Amino acid sequence: MSNPSKMKVYQEVLNEIRRFIQERELEDGDRIPSERELSDQLNASRASVREALRAIELLGLIETRHGEGTFLRTYKPFHSVELLSTFVLTEAQTKDELKEVQYMLEQLCLQELKRLNVREIEELESLDGASEQIHNELFILLFNQLGNQLLLKIWHLVAGFQQMTEQEQLDASDVQSIIDRIKRQEYDQAIDTHSRLYT
Amino acid sequence: MSNPSKMKVYQEVLNEIRRFIQERELEDGDRIPSERELSDQLNASRASVREALRAIELLGLIETRHGEGTFLRTYKPFHSVELLSTFVLTEAQTKDELKEVQYMLEQLCLQELKRLNVREIEELESLDGASEQIHNELFILLFNQLGNQLLLKIWHLVAGFQQMTEQEQLDASDVQSIIDRIKRQEYDQAIDTHSRLYT
DNA sequence: ATTGCGTTAGTGGTCTGACCATTTATGAAA
DNA sequence: TTTCATAAATGGTCAGACCACTAACGCAAT
DSSP: OOOOSSSOHHHHHHHHHHHHHHHHTOOTTOEEOOHHHHHHHHTOOHHHHHHHHHHHHHHTSEEEETTTEEEEOOOOHHHHHHHHHHHHHHSSOOHHHHHHHHHHHHHHHHHTGGGOOHHHHHGGGGSOTTOTTHHHHHHHHHHHHHTOHHHHHHHHHHHHHHHHTTOOOOOHHHHHHHHHHHHTTOHHHHHHHHHHHTO | OOOOSSSOHHHHHHHHHHHHHHHHTOOTTOEEOOHHHHHHHTTOOHHHHHHHHHHHHHHTSEEEETTTEEEEOOSOTTTTHHHHHTTOOOOHHHHHHHHHHHHHHHHHHHHTGGGOOHHHHHGGGGSOTTOTTHHHHHHHHHHHHHTOHHHHHHHHHHHHHHHHTTOOOOOHHHHHHHHHHHHTTOHHHHHHHHHHHTO
16 A cells, blocks of 8 residues: 555555545445455555455445455444444443443333324234233334334343343333333323333 | 354454453453464464454454554444545435434433532533534533443444434534533523434 | 357455564573 | 563564355357
8 A cells, every 4th residue: 555654554445445435426236346456456465455345344334245246335323233232231331230221212212102103002912911021022112113223223232131131120010011001192101100110 | 263154254253252352351451362362263364363353443342552462442432433434325214313313312311410410510611612522522521420331332332323424413512502501500401402403 | 049058257255374563571691 | 680682472464375156258059
């Protein structure tokens, strides 16, 4: 690479790729030059080019197809959230913190219930009251209906981690009472009930 | 690598590194085995190990020091936003989701302001009103004072994504007005102001 | 001409081994 | 004991090789 700065080669490569995409106004699905081409044109080894490509592949910015090539791809942050979760959630978090965050996220969700229409509320009927997982099922459904994949993903990861710490989970009947409140569109009471379960 | 699945070697390496960190409960600043050690222990080439390491380095999860080694580093997600920002293709809906989640998290934060004491509020004085990063600085400070590190990290993550998608950031003067409100302990107005900035 | 299929060129996936640059540990000399 | 040159360990980078997969090509049979 030409740039003699302290930046690593793979980062320079990243810069060049970025410029390439920008100049040609590439879009979703468009092809990026092959690793060997990039290697030649940028005067970098293929190994360095690959370091750059693997990094943004992991991020979900490109898609690689064996034998075909490398293609640009629209970015979905919630994919990266999963990637990072291990690192973020593992670090010396107290269980209380996890629980608190889960609680907050669920409160956020419940506070948005007003946005749902009758038809969406009716879908709550499909929940299996006998299931041990009723809590998870409820919020997966609700977050889904709110239509925010990122938020769902975050909650899901936090909840999953929470479950691993083997704290006592919410009682199924308590969750059921929240569901009942929601069905009757008594949202404030639902929020209240949920709030009480966490304190 | 032993695993004969269709997963790429660098991804397997990534999993192993993750496990390594998790099992030993490594924290900020702790050292990760050298590239050659990992290469030996995981039966992967050093090139593949590097692909994995470079990827999470770009994510900001590790720090590499030439001649010394590789170290775990928490808390600085997306230190290289600049490297990625311009060529991240994001759909409009995704951007909206991102914005919404960030907004929600910040509202969550502001709603907890009552819990802070005078001394903590006074720390807002330390914020540099001229900084472009005033928005980030404000919430890093606030989330920190609320004492939930996990929530801070999640917000940080989302804010990083947001920055990557190159959406228009909040105006510094608007943020400043939020800060002023908080200083005068007009929390409800602060929440209101913040809310208006996002709509 | 059309269809079918082996060949081949291009591409990503992975490994080996080499060399350089930087930092730290080592050990001999003062 | 201190000082400082040397060695060892580590990350940074490269060249080249081989495999696996895909798509395009071209020849042969229809």
